[in-house]
Structures are given as C-alpha cells and as structure tokens.
Amino acid sequence: MLDTKEMLKMNKAGWDQVADQFFEGSFDDFRYGPYAPTESQLNLLGDIRNNVILEVGCGSGHSLEFFAKNNASELWGVDLSGKQIKTAKSVVSAYDIPIYFIESSMEDIPGLPNNYFDKVVSIYALGWTVDLKKTLSNIFRSLKPRGEFIFSWEHPIHTKLAYENNRFIINGSFLKEGPETVIWREVPVVMHRRKVSTFVNELINAGFVVDQIIEESTIPENDQSNPERWYSGDRAKITPSTLIVKSHKV
Numbered sequence: 001m002l003d004t005k006e007m008l009k010m011n012k013a014g015w016d017q018v019a020d021q022f023f024e025g026s027f028d029d030f031r032y033g034p035y036a037p038t039e040s041q042l043n044l045l046g047d048i049r050n051n052v053i054l055e056v057g058c059g060s061g062h063s064l065e066f067f068a069k070n071n072a073s074e075l076w077g078v079d080l081s082g083k084q085i086k087t088a089k090s091v092v093s094a095y096d097i098p099i100y101f102i103e104s105s106m107e108d109i110p111g112l113p114n115n116y117f118d119k120v121v122s123i124y125a126l127g128w129t130v131d132l133k134k135t136l137s138n139i140f141r142s143l144k145p146r147g148e149f150i151f152s153w154e155h156p157i158h159t160k161l162a163y164e165n166n167r168f169i170i171n172g173s174f175l176k177e178g179p180e181t182v183i184w185r186e187v188p189v190v191m192h193r194r195k196v197s198t199f200v201n202e203l204i205n206a207g208f209v210v211d212q213i214i215e216e217s218t219i220p221e222n223d224q225s226n227p228e229r230w231y232s233g234d235r236a237k238i239t240p241s242t243l244i245v246k247s248h249k250v
C-alpha cells in the first residue's frame with residue numbers, strides 16, 4: 001500500500017504524461033463536465049465581476065480564462081502537474097489582471113492565503129485528492145466568510161457502470177471506497193473511490209454549508225455517441241455523468 005507522498009508522486013508523473021490529452025478549448029458558457037448542465041442553465045457562480053477566485057486543479061487554465069473574460073479581479077490556479085501549469089499560464093497570458101499559479105498538490109498548498117477568496121472552484125479535479133479532509137480544510141481556510149466553493153467531479157455511480165453485450169451493468173460495488181492503483185490512459189495512477197455522501201459529509205465536517213447538489217444530465221438532441229464510450233448520451237440517460245456541489249463558508 002502506497003503512502004500519500006508516493007501516491008502524489010505517481011499521479012504527478014501520470015498527469016505530466018497525459019496533460020496533452022486534456023487541453024480544453026475556450027468556452028463562452030462555463031462547463032462543469034460531460035453531459036452536465038452549464039453555468040447559463042444552473043447559475044451557480046452568479047456574478048463573478050471583481051471576484052478573487054481560486055481554481056483547485058486548474059489543468060490547462062480554460063476555466064480561469066473564462067473568469068478573466070468575465071471580469072474577475074484576481075485569479076489563482078493550483079495544479080500538481082507542471083505541464084498543465086505551463087499551458088494554463090499561456091492560456092491566460094493576454095489578460096491584464098493578477099493571475100498567480102502554484103504548482104503543488106491540493107493537499108498541501110504553500111503560500112495559499114487565509115480568508116482571501118470570494119470563490120473557489122474545482123472542475124473534475126477534487127476527486128483526484130489523496131486526502132479529501134486536508135484538501136477541504138485548505139479550501140475552507142482560504143475562503144472569505146460567505147465565500148463559495150463549487151466543485152464538479154465524475155458522478156460516482158457513472159464510474160461504476162460498464163457497457164457489455166449491448167447493455168449497461170453495474171461493475172463492482174458503489175459502496176467500496178478507497179485508493180486503487182490503475183492503468184489509466186496507459187499510465188499508472190492512484191484513483192480514490194468515494195460515494196456521493198462521502199463528498200457531502202466531508203464538506204460538512206470541514207465546516208461548509210451545502211447549498212445545492214446537481215445530479216442531472218443534459219443530452220444534446222443530436223447526440224450520436226457510441227454507448228461503449230466512457231461518456232455517452234445513452235449512459236447519461238440512466239445515470240448522471242457529472243456530480244456538482246455548491247457550498248459556502250458561514
């Protein structure tokens with residue numbers, strides 16, 4: 001069994017290797033993930049003008065770019081992968097607001113200020129944490145009172161579905177949690193399995209008030225996706241692909 005340092009080392013090496021496959025394009029409507037409703041449908045972020053915003057697991061920086069385009073006043077991005085941070089820096093380089101990057105694990109973020117951010121977001125990154133308690137406590141302390149934390153992640157029930165012989169089946173227990181070393185996109189990484197209730201209960205334990213949980217699918221009318229793919233319209237018809245949770249600090 002690997003310790004947390006070893007897990008992070010493995011995941012950092014893995015993410016540096018696959019980073020090129022995750023360079024998102026720019027978007028005008030904020031996206032929470034595959035087959036998820038968008039910001040214009042959900043209005044979770046609300047008005048971000050003059051907001052100071054942190055993205056945890058900022059990847060290639062396209063969410064930060066959206067915030068910059070929509071008049072946030074200051075942005076911070078944290079990511080484990082130096083390769084992702086390098087791309088993110090170039091994606092937001094044209095914007096004339098302070099944008100700071102920290103190449104670090106979200107479990108231990110050096111230089112992260114206390115009581116500073118209006119909003120913290122994490123899009124398809126929080127579930128990568130090897131220590132959910134520590135990560136949530138970092139996010140909590142970094143938020144101003146009444147600051148908001150919005151995250152999205154692959155819905156844990158989606159993760160349990162497999163497509164075999166023209167039908168979806170449950171592949172393993174939804175109840176089994178903990179780290180698993182897997183080969184993902186041809187690299188070894190450690191993924192943690194967590195239930196929806198674990199995310200929500202840990203938010204509550206960290207001091208957050210949970211405002212809204214979204215487990216909906218939005219499937220384009222012209223969706224022609226192959227049901228054998230990891231994300232598909234057929235799969236999203238029977239389970240949400242994306243879990244979104246909005247919470248705040250009192």
Ligand SMILES: C[S@@+](CC[C@H](N)C(=O)[O-])C[C@H]1O[C@@H](n2cnc3c(N)ncnc32)[C@H](O)[C@@H]1O
Nearest residue numbers: 015057058059079080081084105106123125128
């Ligand atoms: C699926 S990508 C999402 C990136 C971005 N938020 C987006 O929506 O495009 C997940 C990101 O989490 C980062 N990551 C994984 N484990 C991490 C950790 N423990 N601490 C910080 N970042 C991590 C990866 O390097 C990767 O950039």
